[in-house]
Amino acid sequence: MQLYKGFVYILASKRNGTLYIGVTNNLARRVAEHKASIDEGFTSRYNVKTLVYYEAFRDFYSAICREKQLKEWNRAWKIALIEQENPQWRDLSEEIGVTPEYIQGVIDEYQSGLFH
Template identity: 65%
Template sequence: MGTRSFYVYILASHIGGTLYIGVTNDLIRRVGEHKLKIADGFTKQYDVNRLVYFETFEDIEQAIRREKRLKKWPRAWKISLIEKDNPDWNDLYPEIAAGGG
């Protein structure tokens, strides 16, 4: 048991819309906070709350490095990353919140 998971995630406002990249140790809670607009800031201001991509890590340092790297990527690369596994930019949150992730 004891293995902790960390997540790098990408939120979008809509298909082809504004993107936000973050890192968390509780993906369901964190995306839920974005959806409820609990945290003031970028995602609330631009209505960015559709979970379109995430990766899982066992090491927080790896997750933070990946988040920083993705933030520096050109937008086209980020879109390709999303569309590789999620071509329709579906919101993945209902699936993971129901226990699928």
């Protein structure tokens, strides 16, 4: 059984750049989708692909509640939250298993039609 069932994450275009807050049940996969520009949405349009912050939750409902809370915060609070845990604004993707090979695997799955 999976220990965590929900994740809230923040992506950035660059340090102090455009921010995106999302929620998912599979953090590595969702970050890989953003990095591969699978969806032609906000993160693709504004090149928001650097994972700078995330939180894990034992249930998805708690993750959704936290996402809504963070989305209501002002920008300064969001930046302070990121810098408290990640002062250098490092890309945290590889620490959760998002490697170039993993991203390519996600791309290949989408191109094969498994996720259309």
